[in-house]
Amino acid sequence: MLVRCSSSERGGQQRSNAAVRVNGAAHRATLQVGAALETSINETLAELSAPLLAPAPATDGRERSRQNIPTEKQAEDPFRQAQIVEGGVRYQQTVVVRSYEVGPDRTATLETILNLLQETALNHVWMSGLLGDGFGATHGMIKSNLIWVVSRMHVQVDHYPLWGDVLEIDTWVGSSGKNGMRRDWLIRGRGSGNIYVRATSTWVMMNKNTRRLSKMPEEVRGEISPWFIDRHAIREEATEKIIKLDSNAKHVDSDLKTIPDQFLQHHQLSSIILEYRKECGSSDVVQSICQPDEDSVSPSENVSMVRGPSLLPEVINGHHSLAGALQQWPTKYTHLLQLKAGDVHEEIVRGRTTWKKKL
Amino acid sequence: MLVRCSSSERGGQQRSNAAVRVNGAAHRATLQVGAALETSINETLAELSAPLLAPAPATDGRERSRQNIPTEKQAEDPFRQAQIVEGGVRYQQTVVVRSYEVGPDRTATLETILNLLQETALNHVWMSGLLGDGFGATHGMIKSNLIWVVSRMHVQVDHYPLWGDVLEIDTWVGSSGKNGMRRDWLIRGRGSGNIYVRATSTWVMMNKNTRRLSKMPEEVRGEISPWFIDRHAIREEATEKIIKLDSNAKHVDSDLKTIPDQFLQHHQLSSIILEYRKECGSSDVVQSICQPDEDSVSPSENVSMVRGPSLLPEVINGHHSLAGALQQWPTKYTHLLQLKAGDVHEEIVRGRTTWKKKL
Incomplete structure (x- = not known):
């Protein structure tokens, strides 16, 4: 099954199969896709597609400007509980995990974590006094009609923070090749100093x-470049290439639920790498493909207990099912989100996920 | 079209047509319904169903406790930028509207506003030292296996706050009849003191x-009761009864989009009243029904300009369409969200919405 992403902004009647949207509605578009995917149980690519593409500002004349954009560098933002530290290169913000940002197990969802990464990145640029339009573009970028887009994202969750946890989020930027910028983040527990999340991303510029x-x-x-420092939140040995999937993959099209429910009950995402290839518009039809690494089964899992006929269906399917916990699951997956327009299915984003057992 | 609400918690295979869920998964369930509805363009009942039912704590043994629940009254919560004022009866918290909490016009979404109402209500109870379980239940309630559920909610949005606005949210409680509690909120701009949102709600207790x-x-x-004060955020003259809709209503079943897209482009919700009747579970199939008050058309709108043949389809359907702006729309609607199980379609929530032109 496919998900059609429509948007109130463009009118429900309109549909386009264009591979790349060329107007300023890409912001809303991207969020719409994220929201649609999010309703599927598969939270892998779903929640991730939403906040990572740097949104283009609306160009429909109804835009309202962000409040109080400073034109000078600020050292402190008391209401956001934020400060610029380390001679200006590192942004630090304190947040408390809120009631509506957690899942049923009361830990922050991946969507929450990604939202906080987006928020602190934008606030960092805001406080640096470089901000032209509220979406992270500098004054020089606005002159040249340029916007930021993320081309790669790697998030590693060591521990999911709990509802009520006080977090300290640090972010900074560095160079990435000739035309790119790297942005890294660390999310720590304020009391313990324990690291919850490490993340790194690569940004390039796109003509609006x-x-x-x-x-x-x-x-x-x-x-x-005066803000660049050479420090890495994740030490990536060599960047692993993500292979391109096709329709021979194990899970294709299945209502965008490419990760089985039973697996999600007992596992949580510990690492995700995304490589963005194309923009995705509000009326584009998208399709999710997933391939497990069959050789990535955790060696500690006991297979023999599982698929025997002695388990009643109630036990296998029930809320407290042991089957999902005991079944042998691969822990690494390759993903592809692609456009479903015409004969050529253009890639939107490739992904690699790593999962671990819930405690 | 119907929306089936499934949950990773319960396993995708399981479906139930029970009108009322009787296990502890109601929290996730309610949120799932909210998320599913949210992907429809109609943001009326959609975003509202999610945060308003007081969620039951998970009972599956995987629950983790909330951090640092105080057993004594606290006067200040520096990380949440919150304080108890006015001799202990009023909770006040400062928040900044974040990048991911706004829509394409950069104003806070209704979902964001409702999330903040939920968050401040829970934090109020948290700081009062009454909290037993993190979901607002007092120690006495936990002893009797009771949880809070909201039976009525009235939110009035005078102005939607902008991205970056610093807000001050006040909340307090009062008595409501013999067995209920009223909770009110005011959301103000910190600088201006202007009131953005007023809200009042009625809560009753349910056996878990x-x-x-x-x-x-x-x-x-x-x-x-020592916390009760007699102060009303909204002066409600007499509580208007919301009539029950049936399948003779103007908009039924239409993919849960019971408010037309064109209307939503040019109007924003200014008031919503919700009356909750039933719980809604994660695998329940729900249906949305809506009836405009045909006599509630804004008298200032000019009808004669609109439906003539001179407008090209591009103009009528386009992003910058004037048609939606000029067309004559009712400004008041009655809503019903109901279960679609068996022959009797039990009511989940009745609603009344009032809309106004966007500026």
């Missing part, structure tokens, strides 16, 4: 009108 | 196991 990637103009490099 | 409403035990009354 042509939707083509752009070189980094010298003016923009001059604006942002 | 039988799922039947309960009288308020004397012990619980003793715990909470």
Whole structure:
């Protein structure tokens, strides 16, 4: 089954099969796709697609400006409980995990974590006094009609924070090749200092009108490079290439639920890498594909107990099912979200996920 | 079209047509329904169903306790930027509207507003030292297996706050009849003091196991009544009764989009009243029904300009369409969300909404 992503902004009647949207509605579009996917149980690619593409500002004339954008560098933002530290290169913000940001086990959802990454990144640029439009574009970028888009994201969750936990989120930027920028994050428990989440991302610039990637103009490099530091939240040995899946993959099209429910009951995501290839618009039809690494089964799991005929269906399917806990599941998966338009199914995002048993 | 609400917690295979769920998964269940509805464009009942039913704590043994629940009254919560004022009866919290809490017009969504109401209500009880389980139940309630459920909610949005706005949220409680509690809220801009949102709600107690409403035990009354004050965020003259809709209503079943897209482009919700009748479970199939008050058309709108043949389809359907802005729309609607199980379609929630033109 496919999910059609529609948007109130564009009118429900309108549908387009264009592979790449070329107007300013990409912001809403991206969020719509995220929301649609989110209703599927598979939270893997779902929640991740939403906040990671840097949204283009609305161009429909109804835009209202963000309040109080500073044109000068700020050292402190008392209401956001944020400060710029380490001579200006590191942004730090304190947040408390809220009641509506957690799942049924009272730990922060992955969506919450990604939201906080987006929020602190934008606030960092905001406090740096570089902000032109509220979406992280600098003044130089706005002059050249450029916006930020994320091309790669790697999030590693060591522990999911609990409802009520006080978190300290640090973020900073560095260089990434000739035309890119790296942004890293660390999320720590304020009391313990324990690291909950590490994340790194790569950003490139896109022309807002042509939707083509752009070189980094010298003016923009001059604006942002003074903030660059060479520090890595995740030590990535060599960047693993994510293979391209096709329709021969094990799970295709299944209502975007490419990770089995039983697996999700007993496992949680510990690492996700996403490589963005294409924009995705509000009326695009998308499809999710997933391939387990069959050789990634956790060696500690006992298979022999599981698939015998002695378990009643009630036990196997029940809320407190042991089957899901005991069944042998791969712990690594490759993912693909692609457009379902015409004969060529263009890739939107490739992903790799790693899962571990819930405690 | 119907929306089937499934949950990873219960396993995708399981489906139940029971009108009322009787296990502890109601929390997740309610949220699932909210999420499913939310993907429809109609944001009326959708976003509202999610946070308003007081969720029951998970009973599956995987529950983890909330951090640092105080057993004594606290006057200040520095990390949440909250304090108890006015001799202990009023809770006040400062929040900043975040990047992911706004819609494409950069104003806070109704979902965000409702989330903040839920969050501040729970934090109020938390700081009062009454909290037993994290979901607002007092120690006395836990002894009697009671949980809070909301029976009525009235939210009035005077202005939608902008991304970056610093808000001050006040909340307090009062008596409501013999067995109920009223909770009110005011959301103001911190700088201006302007009121953005007023809200009032009625809460009653439900037995967690039988799922039947309960009288308020004397012990619980003793715990909470010292906090009651007689102050109303919304001055409600007489409580308007919401009529029950049936399948003769104008909009039935239409993919849960009972408010037309074109209307939503140019109007925003200014008031909503919800009356809860039944719990709704994770695998329940629900249906949305809506009836406009045909006599509630805003008198200032000019009808004659609209439906003539001179407008090209592009203009009528386009993003910048004037048609939606000029068309004559009713501004008041009656809503019903009901279960679609068996022959009797039990009511989940009745609603009344009032809308106004966007600025």
